[in-house]
Amino acid sequence: MDDLHNIIIRRTQHDNGEEDRAQAKLSRRSFFLRSAATAAITTPIAGLLVAQTAHAASRSAHNLSVSDAFHEIRKDEDAHVAFLKATLGRAARPKPRFKNLQQHSSASFVNLSLAFENVGVGAYLQAAPALSSKAHLTAASSMLTIEARHAGYLNALVGKLISPNGAFDRPISQSQIVKDVLPFIDNLNGGPDPAKALKNDTDILNFALLLEYLEDEFYDINVPKFY
Ligand SMILES: [Fe+2]
Ligand SMILES: [Fe+2]
Structure with a gap:
């Protein structure tokens, strides 16, 4: 079982260059989503932020x-x-x-x-x-x-x-x-x-x-x- 875990971990680390960058992007996106959610409660531009997030998501889907x-x-x-x-x-x-x-x-x-x-x-x-x-x-x-x-x-x-x-x-x-x-x-x-x-x-x-x-x-x- 430990061996399997190690294999999974090694494979996870294998593409670390790309994955780190992807992870950083994801973290930035999560942060942005959290910020957008906070804005939804506290500011009148919430709708705009959410719309921008949705737009970014659709753009990124089309970019693949x-x-x-x-x-x-x-x-x-x-x-x-x-x-x-x-x-x-x-x-x-x-x-x-x-x-x-x-x-x-x-x-x-x-x-x-x-x-x-x-x-x-x-x-x-x-x-x-x-x-x-x-x-x-x-x-x-x-x-x-x-x-x-x-x-x-x-x-x-x-x-x-x-x-x-x-x-x-x-x-x-x-x-x-x-x-x-x-x-x-x-x-x-x-x-x-x-x-x-x-x-x-x-x-x-x-x-x-x-x-x-x-x-x-x-x-x-x-x-x-x-x-
Ligand atoms: Fe497969
Ligand atoms: Fe497959």
Whole structure:
């Protein structure tokens, strides 16, 4: 458990340059929001301040290019694979050989991206409560929220609701996930059959690793091609 915590902490510190700057920005923004909230009570220009904050938020959302978003998502998937491999150690499954991941138009790429991301959310939601170690649950939850950010962004990008499931996401069953990803698996390369019962944390994390490998290779192939 301590090891896992250390891995999480090391990964958190890993991109410290960028993250420190982002954190500083966030702190400034939190401070500004607090200031705006105080102003709302004490000054007549409160409405203006709140409007400015909203305007800044919408401007910053528009400033993130689709290209930047896909590069960010790709980096996250890479980190998820590395994290699960490090966590599982020698028990980590080998990387399967995938097929049909190469996309021929940016539209089909975006559509398959959002399908994978939404499956990822449902898969982690299915898996997390079955994990027996609290450290594993913490790690899976922190990846679940990232998959949900990816899915929400991509859903909105194509004009869908941020959450097609409304206020509460739904787990996706193991058999449905297997059905969804099977068309992309050429060979398991000696790894465990994803359709088999997941009996312990190692099985569950290896199942997650299969999905992360899939997403990772999908973005590795297509992001440089389209963005
Ligand atoms: Fe991921
Ligand atoms: Fe993702």
